[in-house]
Amino acid sequence: MAGKKYCPHCVNTVLTVNHYQGEEVDNCTTCGGLWFEKGNLNAIIAAKCQHVEEADYVANLGPALEPSHRSCPDCGDKLQVFHVLEDYHVDIEVCQSCDGAWVEKDTACKVAKSSAIKHALADMNKKVNWKTWVFQALLRMPVEYNVKPRITPWVTYALIAINTLIFLTYAFDERLTWQIFDNFAMAPANIQAGDHWWTFITATFLHGSFLHLIGNMYFLWVTGDNLEDALGRWRFLGLYLVCGILAGVISVLANLGSPIPSVGASGAIAGLFGMYLLWFPNASMTFMFFVWQKKLAVMWYFGIWLALNFFGMALGEQGVDYWAHIGGFLAGLAIGATLRQRVWDANPLLAHLAGPEVQVKR
Numbered sequence: 001m002a003g004k005k006y007c008p009h010c011v012n013t014v015l016t017v018n019h020y021q022g023e024e025v026d027n028c029t030t031c032g033g034l035w036f037e038k039g040n041l042n043a044i045i046a047a048k049c050q051h052v053e054e055a056d057y058v059a060n061l062g063p064a065l066e067p068s069h070r071s072c073p074d075c076g077d078k079l080q081v082f083h084v085l086e087d088y089h090v091d092i093e094v095c096q097s098c099d100g101a102w103v104e105k106d107t108a109c110k111v112a113k114s115s116a117i118k119h120a121l122a123d124m125n126k127k128v129n130w131k132t133w134v135f136q137a138l139l140r141m142p143v144e145y146n147v148k149p150r151i152t153p154w155v156t157y158a159l160i161a162i163n164t165l166i167f168l169t170y171a172f173d174e175r176l177t178w179q180i181f182d183n184f185a186m187a188p189a190n191i192q193a194g195d196h197w198w199t200f201i202t203a204t205f206l207h208g209s210f211l212h213l214i215g216n217m218y219f220l221w222v223t224g225d226n227l228e229d230a231l232g233r234w235r236f237l238g239l240y241l242v243c244g245i246l247a248g249v250i251s252v253l254a255n256l257g258s259p260i261p262s263v264g265a266s267g268a269i270a271g272l273f274g275m276y277l278l279w280f281p282n283a284s285m286t287f288m289f290f291v292w293q294k295k296l297a298v299m300w301y302f303g304i305w306l307a308l309n310f311f312g313m314a315l316g317e318q319g320v321d322y323w324a325h326i327g328g329f330l331a332g333l334a335i336g337a338t339l340r341q342r343v344w345d346a347n348p349l350l351a352h353l354a355g356p357e358v359q360v361k362r
């Protein structure tokens, strides 16, 4: 189009022509908004992501929501308001006559990510079905709904392998088990005697039974893959160990003088729960009450888990190191809150998925 185009928002400002990835994009120097001519927005989204469908606003954006008060700078028709994505409640305005799109300043970076967001939302929005029910009814483990990690979580897999191998070396020999536990399980009395300080770490790699191991390793896998992706491998490993140590410290302080040895990765894994909760607040886990399965926001899932720990402690049920769980979880929350902004800055997709504009179906 030969003539000048005016900003649909500021009305009097002439739009400046720019190019982005070979497509023409006009921007307003006054309000920072962007105008994408004739399907250019969909072309840019398609170029960013090979598995995005062809230019079709209704298919990509969901149904039109309402007419806008702004007009198309190309053809003058009234614009229509759409969500960037069906389950991602950020508005853009589209001209249905010429396929142009108006995007306000803050929306622009989110739109550039929208195909990745779209695929993540599809995973997060999946419903419970008979398969998830059978899985949880038989294994008593939750089903996770979250964005898939971009990397293969080798550190998480290695931790699972190491824990399993260590367990298999002693599990079938009771005498050897007690020998190992005497030296490497964590007993507050030993720590207080200034002895066995290495057990803060070694105890997190020991398990008391096969079920204990399986349960812990499942939760390590569920939360570890996403956290390893968000943090990078070595920082993830470092924080896993730090949470294990802090869980141990709190367990010792809560059980001063006790000679009872404590083992298990659950304190470290409870730390992962804390970080996971803060960085992936729109993720879900299924909870099963008798035969009734419900998909819950992670805040509710971990909230119930925490409450069950306090209940178990109040009822005096033996055999579980509740304070290691609670301590690890608190350590994870503290680390998670401290690092949250840095993790989100490094992973803009995770920041978008954590926002209030995301609407997860549960």
Ligand SMILES: [Zn+2]
Binding pocket: 007, 008, 009, 010, 011, 013, 028, 029, 030, 031, 032, 033
């Ligand atoms: Zn403007």
Ligand SMILES: [Zn+2]
Binding pocket: 072, 073, 074, 075, 076, 077, 095, 096, 097, 098, 099, 100
């Ligand atoms: Zn138009």
